[in-house]
Amino acid sequence: MERCVIxxxxxxxxxxxxRPRFVAKLVDNIxxxxxxxxxxxxxxxxxxxxxxxxxxIPWEMVRERLKRVFGVSYFCPAYRSSHSxxxxxxxxxxxxxxxxxxxDSFAVKTRRSFKDFPLTSVDVNTIVGGHIKARTxxxxxxxxxxxxxxxxIVPREAFFYFEREEGPGGLPVGISGRVCxxxxxxxxxxxxxxxxxxxxxxVVFVHFHSYPYLDxxxxxxxxxxxxxxxxxQFSSTLYLVPFGEIQREISVSVEPSYRVVLYRRMMIRIxxxxxxKERARxxxxxxxxxQVASQTLENIYTINDVARMPVLRPLIGMDKDEIIAQAKxxxxxxxxIIPDQDCxxxxxxxxxATKARVEDLxxxxxxLDIEGWVERxxxxxxxxxFSYP
Ligand code: ATP
Ligand code: MG
Numbered sequence: 001m002e003r004c005v006i007x008x009x010x011x012x013x014x015x016x017x018x019r020p021r022f023v024a025k026l027v028d029n030i031x032x033x034x035x036x037x038x039x040x041x042x043x044x045x046x047x048x049x050x051x052x053x054x055x056x057i058p059w060e061m062v063r064e065r066l067k068r069v070f071g072v073s074y075f076c077p078a079y080r081s082s083h084s085x086x087x088x089x090x091x092x093x094x095x096x097x098x099x100x101x102x103x104d105s106f107a108v109k110t111r112r113s114f115k116d117f118p119l120t121s122v123d124v125n126t127i128v129g130g131h132i133k134a135r136t137x138x139x140x141x142x143x144x145x146x147x148x149x150x151x152x153i154v155p156r157e158a159f160f161y162f163e164r165e166e167g168p169g170g171l172p173v174g175i176s177g178r179v180c181x182x183x184x185x186x187x188x189x190x191x192x193x194x195x196x197x198x199x200x201x202x203v204v205f206v207h208f209h210s211y212p213y214l215d216x217x218x219x220x221x222x223x224x225x226x227x228x229x230x231x232x233q234f235s236s237t238l239y240l241v242p243f244g245e246i247q248r249e250i251s252v253s254v255e256p257s258y259r260v261v262l263y264r265r266m267m268i269r270i271x272x273x274x275x276x277k278e279r280a281r282x283x284x285x286x287x288x289x290x291q292v293a294s295q296t297l298e299n300i301y302t303i304n305d306v307a308r309m310p311v312l313r314p315l316i317g318m319d320k321d322e323i324i325a326q327a328k329x330x331x332x333x334x335x336x337i338i339p340d341q342d343c344x345x346x347x348x349x350x351x352x353a354t355k356a357r358v359e360d361l362x363x364x365x366x367x368l369d370i371e372g373w374v375e376r377x378x379x380x381x382x383x384x385x386f387s388y389p
Contacts, residue, residue, distance in 0.1 A: 072167030189288030
């Protein structure tokens with residue numbers, strides 16, 4: 001009997017007109033996520049997606065992959081059947097016996113997405129349930145059955161299964177367009193990137209490093225983080241932007257209290273240039289309000305002032321504990337806490353200004369070669385590609 005996996009998505013959350021695009025993207029992403037697991041076919045059925053194999057499903061691997069495909073609400077290892085309820089009931093019983101399923105009580109639940117099917121859901125439940133009861137002697141328990149047999153009827157075919165696995169939810173990566181995430185190697189920005197992916201954005205990563213003024217630890221952390229996060233979007237681009245020289249030049253002409261904010265304004269400008277090149281529509285940072293001195297509302301205002309694109313801050317209202325919990329969940333925490341040297345502390349005294357006024361910065365920047373720095377930084381960036389699987 002033909003094996004398959006039935007994938008469900010949240011239909012209610014979809015506006016009617018968006019559904020075909022959503023489904024097409026999700027099918028595409030599922031294909032990519034399991035491309036090395038040799039499915040025979042991945043196709044949209046009515047209101048769900050089917051993945052088909054010749055032979056057995058490499059279930060452990062499939063499960064691990066589908067758990068990271070955004071847009072998947074839940075998924076089930078299933079069997080394919082014809083529309084014949086007679087065939088269906090024999091097939092279901094056969095599988096129950098062959099798989100050696102142990103249960104005292106059971107229930108059958110049928111979902112009929114094919115509205116021209118001649119029998120009602122209740123009819124199917126009764127016929128299949130009656131057959132299982134007669135042949136196994138087990139009792140029906142609709143509230144808390146040991147074994148729940150789910151039957152799904154779509155045009156031309158039907159499926160049945162006994163288990164479901166939860167997916168990650170969200171929207172398929174790519175459906176919402178592209179963003180550039182500024183990733184630092186710390187705890188927050190990888191979580192910010194993850195949350196954007198979950199909302200259907202494809203993330204291009206931009207990291208500013210101060211090598212050779214600082215060592216390569218942070219860059220290595222960022223590479224590990226991007227590689228890890230690529231498992232949620234299947235391919236990633238990372239820009240490693242040389243930033244030390246800009247910092248050094250800022251430090252020789254600007255007093256210490258303004259440097260951090262100036263660094264940040266430069267990061268935004270450079271990231272925006274990269275975003276334009278990549279046809280991204282927004283920048284993303286891991287800022288959360290008031291978390292550190294550089295993230296006061298005042299400073300966010302001042303840094304944001306140079307941006308023309310929207311700067312999205314998915315963590316803005318989160319507490320550090322909440323961010324840490326999510327970092328642990330998605331598996332980035334361990335890498336993020338490896339000790340390194342924060343690039344923004346390079347050439348910085350202990351107490352930076354927490355209130356830098358825009359007018360002051362604009363005045364200071366007038367004497368700096370901002371445009372030249374942006375161009376050189378973008379030209380000097382090392383671009384790395386990642387893919388998974
Ligand atoms: P994170 O945990 O992401 O490092 P943080 O709490 O340490 O954040 P900051 O160091 O103030 O906060 O950085 C705020 C945001 O600025 C980061 O989340 C990131 O988006 C961006 N950022 C900071 N440093 C860099 C860098 N070297 N390269 C790229 N982006 C950076
Ligand atoms: Mg940081």
